[in-house]
Amino acid sequence: MHVGFLGMGRMGAGMAANLLAAGHEVVVYNRTPAKAEALAVKGATVAANVAEACRAGVVFTMLSDDEAARSVVYGEGGVLASLPQGGLHVSSSTISVELSRRLASDHAAAGQRYAAAPVFGRPDAAAAGKLFVIAAGAKDALDAASPAFEAVGQRTFRVSETPEAANLIKLSGNFLIMSVIESLGEVMALVGKGGVDRRQYLDILTSTLFSAPVYKTYGELIVEEKFEPAGFAAPLGQKDIRLALAAAEELNVPLPVASLIRDRFLRLMAHGGQSLDWSAIAGLSRKDSGE
Amino acid sequence: MHVGFLGMGRMGAGMAANLLAAGHEVVVYNRTPAKAEALAVKGATVAANVAEACRAGVVFTMLSDDEAARSVVYGEGGVLASLPQGGLHVSSSTISVELSRRLASDHAAAGQRYAAAPVFGRPDAAAAGKLFVIAAGAKDALDAASPAFEAVGQRTFRVSETPEAANLIKLSGNFLIMSVIESLGEVMALVGKGGVDRRQYLDILTSTLFSAPVYKTYGELIVEEKFEPAGFAAPLGQKDIRLALAAAEELNVPLPVASLIRDRFLRLMAHGGQSLDWSAIAGLSRKDSGE
Amino acid sequence: MHVGFLGMGRMGAGMAANLLAAGHEVVVYNRTPAKAEALAVKGATVAANVAEACRAGVVFTMLSDDEAARSVVYGEGGVLASLPQGGLHVSSSTISVELSRRLASDHAAAGQRYAAAPVFGRPDAAAAGKLFVIAAGAKDALDAASPAFEAVGQRTFRVSETPEAANLIKLSGNFLIMSVIESLGEVMALVGKGGVDRRQYLDILTSTLFSAPVYKTYGELIVEEKFEPAGFAAPLGQKDIRLALAAAEELNVPLPVASLIRDRFLRLMAHGGQSLDWSAIAGLSRKDSGE
């Protein structure tokens, strides 16, 4: 494939590197050029601007939030203006359901194709090509992007012909991770204060009913209260719970656990938690228990 | 071992059967005799009363709640009155931290030994000898009970010399399961109303970060809204969240997710949910979303 | 005073009528002309468009939400474009803190003055000139608007030189009303199911510690479950709790009771509560109790 890739953050850089490693021709662009240059040594062409990267006809975006995505797509010389007729925009960013819907509509109006393909996995999984890709869009669009999905991920799930469905799945998945963090935080505060060894307790959980990566990864951080450096920064978690709640509000679905998590983040931010890992909300339970 | 076993509910019957299968000599007792008789065909001796079962010197109890446990231990001819000096009571029931502490103290005062060994696993795991045993108590008591633990479980965790620690772990584990049920209920309400296929969504979860039995088991029930027949009845779940909250109250540990789950059960009970599975609280999220 | 008035909903019409009654010269405008015509019989001049009303030099806006306010201010021929240099815009609408801040900034940039003057009181209080006016802005602006405040309200509170402070007070006040509604809903569900006569209970409350209008007004509606016709429609309450939460999010202030109320509204909306009074969220507590 000949593919443009916009956004060379830790996730995007890993994905682009795996596209290159799989033999694809990749034109990268990043607002801060240095990050794009780093990919040049791996064989990427560095574009001078968004438009140049769009010439590939297929362009991936992996950006930090709605604002960044809107700017790259709708800005002057942006994706919408630059992608050729019939071109394909694959959005892997964790953006709102609402923006994804709008992108689908605006690309269609412009005679372009659009698919959403957010991913599950942290930067190390992106670097290792071990992401899980949640892909939604028209069959031909997903077929076209399929080799790229294979290069960046260990498995692709095609979930819907409506792109925004993939974003809803991504956001709800992140909510579910946060609900695990919150619950683990509460339960660790409880058993630890009750005299149980937290590490052994975690071992029991992950050896029995809770033998899933999410419990191992976050259980470890919570037992150690090791919330720095951030693997996934708290403000990003806060953004995702906000977007999950926004999607739920549009659908009239109350999510009380998500509301609780939202409040946790506000409190964390009010106390300077901006640079902590999102799992730091679990530390509030222990704090409230007086430890 | 020569062991008494009090309580032939679905859990106790499975455990006793595995003790027999492992070659131990088992004297069983149940308030309703018919359930005890069923074990006779597998080689158990059926005791006429609690005292008779206690003569074995080591006695397991697997009873439904604090009230049943109190009655069997403190009642006339109960365990406390009947167990010989130096005898051992192993409580596998899911009882309160407070009662377990009291049992430890009262058995010690009576010159008897006491260990708590609640288990994780549903009746099918009990029948298969695949329980996880959470054992706490003095080393000699746990050593003495060890062959029995091996017979009923796939793994034993020795967690503390203080028996009640095992009960705290059991209750907090059940709280954690319920937090998964609640979160899954919310998230399934959201994605389903958003047009995502719930079964495929569950498949994504359990193929990726949430590949643990608790997500598979309860995810399935929640997708199907199959809350009858009850594998674990809602009133038992309600009891366990009550006991987890009681333990947390004694330790001054707020558990907001547990509070939320407690309220779910009250609502379920107010609408006749007594005979449903505890995962039925997840159905309330879908109901609130108007589906 | 010579004053323009934009927005002839139930609140705006009452306010404009009292301005007229107090002898002020009032130019009214409403998107739907019929509502403006109704004021003509009371002596108002009906403007053909926003710009015409702005010629008075002082213009009040009383609009339903941010969207309406944005459209009237920023639209073509809107307040920003039409108000003369040194002119004054007094916004009485219940809008977001964020929009109020933006209005202050944009009017200043345009050489115009801006004050926020949201009000407490329902349509009957507006009709009676018995509103409470929460005014914020520069002293000269508030002085200039002062005769108008006196005409529409029974009392004016000058709270800050920063206009958005008045909006924060209005939103937080509405949140406080909703918290009363929610608490009353819960407590009425409890005592009623416990056999207490709800009407007598309300009488006890309002005769003792809770002798405030908010308890009388909403207590009555909740006891009677009389949620139609809407005095203040549920979608407006939902909007206000959303705006209160947005203001709190910007300030990093968790509001758990507001989060709970937000979820109540989602559930109400999912079940077709759009035309009910905002106090209908109290009915959910009784419903959850199985009554």
Next chain:
Amino acid sequence: MHVGFLGMGRMGAGMAANLLAAGHEVVVYNRTPAKAEALAVKGATVAANVAEACRAGVVFTMLSDDEAARSVVYGEGGVLASLPQGGLHVSSSTISVELSRRLASDHAAAGQRYAAAPVFGRPDAAAAGKLFVIAAGAKDALDAASPAFEAVGQRTFRVSETPEAANLIKLSGNFLIMSVIESLGEVMALVGKGGVDRRQYLDILTSTLFSAPVYKTYGELIVEEKFEPAGFAAPLGQKDIRLALAAAEELNVPLPVASLIRDRFLRLMAHGGQSLDWSAIAGLSRKDSGE
């Protein structure tokens, strides 16, 4: 009337003093004799034990909690054993619905009469004879106690023939007060951090829709963050929310705001709040906002 009075805490002492002032003959008893002696100078007879006070035939109890009430009623030489046939026990303590029900049943079985008459008002109201009395029980019992009610209170509400109904009203009333405290805490955290003067804000509230004593009293404490000395100690508030939740659990009525308040108290207690006023839970909102 000739009346015994058990419990000379701040509430009981004030009530007994007003009974004396009204000309009734009062026999007082307190576990710690010094507090009873203080009433002797006002004309009370000091009883040596509970039984002696019960000889009056009508005995009031005003004790701190269920445990104290149980001990005084069911202990050796207690009210149940000492009250004559046809004697009347009027319980003014804030006790559980469950205990009140049990008292009604046990007194009836003993051929005695029982009424519940909890009161609203703080110690200063008790001293001033300005309490509100919530009375429930058989008509003849309430008639008999009526002169006493008149002496201690400014108004008596007869609410039910079932004594426990009065206790439910008292507990739910205290819950409602706590919900005001919680909401005020949240809203004060919000507006204050948003730059609004908290004192002026409170003035606005209490001058408009929230012109009730409960807002004035607690608003003042919350604005000043003056949580010491305790007018009503936090552990008593915690007890009352626990009893309200227990009553609600028995009736299957979820009370999410009460659950939230319960969690607030746990956190307060975990941080040494035992000697603070119950309104100190409001301080947690400000703390969470980073102030």
